[in-house]
Amino acid sequence: MEEPLSICINTQTPLVQLLSPWPATSRQRRVAKELDLDRLKEGQDYRLSPGGVTRMVLPLVERLRSRGTLGKAHWVALNPNAPPKMRYHDLALHNVSIGRARMLGYGVVKEAIWRLAHGLRTPGRPSDLLWTDDFSEYAYYNRSTAELLRRLDRKYDFHLFYIHDFQQLQVGAMLGGLKPKLFRWHIPFGPTTVPPEWGATFEEYLSHYDTVVVSTDRYRSALRDFGYQGDTRRLYPYVDPKEYGYPSPPEIASRCAALGLRPEDEVGLLVARMDPAKGQDRAIRAFARIARKFPRLKLVLVGNGSFSGAKGGLALSKSAQWRSELELLVHRLGLDARVLFTGHVTQETLDALYERSLFTVLPSSKEGFGLVVVESWLHRRPTLVSREAGITEIIRSGRNGLTFDPADEVTLAAQIETLLNDPELRSMMGDEGYRTSSLCSLDNAAIEESKLMEELAEA
Amino acid sequence: MLPYLDQLGPVEPVALAGIVLVVTWLVARGVGGILRAAMQESVPHVAATAVRLSSALIWVVGIVIAVQTLGVATDILLLVVAIAGVALVVAFRVPLENLGAKYFSDVYVPFKAGDTVQVGNHAGKVIEINPISTVLLSEDDHLVSVPNSTFVREVVLNLTPNAWREVVIPVTLDNNVDLPSFESEVRKSLSRLRPRLDPRFPPILTNRARTPGVAELSLVLFVRRPQDREPVATEANRRVSLVLEALRRPRRRWSIAS
Numbered sequence: 269m270e271e272p273l274s275i276c277i278n279t280q281t282p283l284v285q286l287l288s289p290w291p292a293t294s295r296q297r298r299v300a301k302e303l304d305l306d307r308l309k310e311g312q313d314y315r316l317s318p319g320g321v322t323r324m325v326l327p328l329v330e331r332l333r334s335r336g337t338l339g340k341a342h343w344v345a346l347n348p349n350a351p352p353k354m355r356y357h358d359l360a361l362h363n364v365s366i367g368r369a370r371m372l373g374y375g376v377v378k379e380a381i382w383r384l385a386h387g388l389r390t391p392g393r394p395s396d397l398l399w400t401d402d403f404s405e406y407a408y409y410n411r412s413t414a415e416l417l418r419r420l421d422r423k424y425d426f427h428l429f430y431i432h433d434f435q436q437l438q439v440g441a442m443l444g445g446l447k448p449k450l451f452r453w454h455i456p457f458g459p460t461t462v463p464p465e466w467g468a469t470f471e472e473y474l475s476h477y478d479t480v481v482v483s484t485d486r487y488r489s490a491l492r493d494f495g496y497q498g499d500t501r502r503l504y505p506y507v508d509p510k511e512y513g514y515p516s517p518p519e520i521a522s523r524c525a526a527l528g529l530r531p532e533d534e535v536g537l538l539v540a541r542m543d544p545a546k547g548q549d550r551a552i553r554a555f556a557r558i559a560r561k562f563p564r565l566k567l568v569l570v571g572n573g574s575f576s577g578a579k580g581g582l583a584l585s586k587s588a589q590w591r592s593e594l595e596l597l598v599h600r601l602g603l604d605a606r607v608l609f610t611g612h613v614t615q616e617t618l619d620a621l622y623e624r625s626l627f628t629v630l631p632s633s634k635e636g637f638g639l640v641v642v643e644s645w646l647h648r649r650p651t652l653v654s655r656e657a658g659i660t661e662i663i664r665s666g667r668n669g670l671t672f673d674p675a676d677e678v679t680l681a682a683q684i685e686t687l688l689n690d691p692e693l694r695s696m697m698g699d700e701g702y703r704t705s706s707l708c709s710l711d712n713a714a715i716e717e718s719k720l721m722e723e724l725a726e727a
Numbered sequence: 728m729l730p731y732l733d734q735l736g737p738v739e740p741v742a743l744a745g746i747v748l749v750v751t752w753l754v755a756r757g758v759g760g761i762l763r764a765a766m767q768e769s770v771p772h773v774a775a776t777a778v779r780l781s782s783a784l785i786w787v788v789g790i791v792i793a794v795q796t797l798g799v800a801t802d803i804l805l806l807v808v809a810i811a812g813v814a815l816v817v818a819f820r821v822p823l824e825n826l827g828a829k830y831f832s833d834v835y836v837p838f839k840a841g842d843t844v845q846v847g848n849h850a851g852k853v854i855e856i857n858p859i860s861t862v863l864l865s866e867d868d869h870l871v872s873v874p875n876s877t878f879v880r881e882v883v884l885n886l887t888p889n890a891w892r893e894v895v896i897p898v899t900l901d902n903n904v905d906l907p908s909f910e911s912e913v914r915k916s917l918s919r920l921r922p923r924l925d926p927r928f929p930p931i932l933t934n935r936a937r938t939p940g941v942a943e944l945s946l947v948l949f950v951r952r953p954q955d956r957e958p959v960a961t962e963a964n965r966r967v968s969l970v971l972e973a974l975r976r977p978r979r980r981w982s983i984a985s
Contacts, residue, residue, distance in 0.1 A: 370911070395926060398929045399918045399921050399926075399929055400918070401915050401918070403914070403929065404910075404911040404912070404914040404915045404918075405911060407907075407910055407911055407914055408907045408908070408910065408911035409907075411906060411907040411910050411911075411932075412907040415906060415907065418937070422939075441931075441933070442932075442934075444933070444934040444937075465926060465927055466927075467927070468927045468928060469927065469928060469929065472931065
């Protein structure tokens, strides 16, 4: 395809979050029809969303633009604390805003779907959810998004829409029209994700997309078993290795000291959002089993809430609540001095922590993929991964990592012990993991995603 | 010429014409409101058409009176319009018949694009419904164009499995109604009918045609039992009308960010 593609991306999480309430004054609302972020200061006036989907999509867009595959790109997201339109470099950002009351209803539904997909209990019967007033607000958000996409398409005539994740499931059906619609499902997809009584409704929504992309072959066959007949692809999630730094030993020491780590401490690292599905409690309990044997070992928990938990986002308070529960657990187990909660850290500090760690662990009860494992591999660190994480599809246990049943803390504790006692095994697994990480690199993704987009646009 | 005009000075006819137009506007609005209230339980699409037609008729009468008030003879104009109207109806009798039939079959004949139907000697999958004809794709891959009027005159068999479950309610929204709010409120209202609806299928609102000012949509409901079709359709129509009425009251533009 000679002409660069013009696409419109849609995610729930906005690329940019403003750090002060918007609009600060009514004048700001009037004058700032389009807020140019290049005139503001990152870190002071705004921040790029720290993780998840946006962290994958932005580097991809930048890479595809530099390759000449992409031309104009517009990005539509839910951003209640922002003006309707913003510009970030060459990207036009369009913000959907729904009222506070509707946001709460929408949040309830998206949280329930997320919990189901991650094998967690949901309040009430799943069959009731589709009939609740909250589901009407979920539809309101999706319809508002679809209407905005339609208006933008009339103006910019996109080649295709790239819609990300379950929060926007209905958008394809609501958008209609002839333009190709690519849908990427980021969370786990399995028999428990969609309760049987939702099947027909989900299939109706999915059928309006030209292609559905999932993160693993396992989810792809689950989608087929579920009865979805449309085109499906498996594309591994990815990171840009260039975004990861390798700090010098003094810098590592100073950044770790700032967090309260002493030079003699040994570090086990868990990087995950504060959420029950991430299973930090399992890691703490497994750690408690071996803590006495390894008196210098500290378990460092990095991460706080997501866009859903942030005040500028949906303000669902689950992350703070989960952290309190974990702190209580740590106290009960007598591990106050051995478990460190860092909250959100900068990329530089995260790099330092990876470099300092002896191993990393991802104990999620269910995990769409698990890109933190790839991050760990980029730092050549061995990793212990729950079998319920999508990334286990590329882990050969004992070679580039160790896998465990997330319900089995005893095995997890034993595997930690094995790694701590065997520096050679740690080194071998780190190196092997580093080689595996190329499967999840931006370079790979850029080739595969651009092929898919061009195929859809030309079809 | 109206008899009272001789007694008016040069300025008064203009003022009077203005008053006639204002009265026309008030009457059109009033009649529209009365019709909407009276047709609350009928199909919203039909009610909207009735309101539009009555408004157009009132305006035609109002404008003719206003023009007469200004002293312009309208007799010949009316005659020309009437003759042209009759000529058009005669010349386009068949297309108009199909156009009218399409309007009624949209509302009252239970099939939609994608369904498999049989009408007269023809059967196939409905792949297009245009103002004049409905295009079927027959089993031997032939395109069969059936005039819309046939669907009103003939017995139509909808052969789609479980077609009886589907109740399709056409809805037309102008841009005075915020579509996301409409959808959200209609869903909330219709969830009260859940005991009569198939629990696997909450109401679905699909696009039929969109222009910048008008959204033509279909609200699709799935009933549990065949005997619930008619009462569910009536009640759903009533609820849709109520939501539309409530959303129209504070005149709002579509309020999505852009």
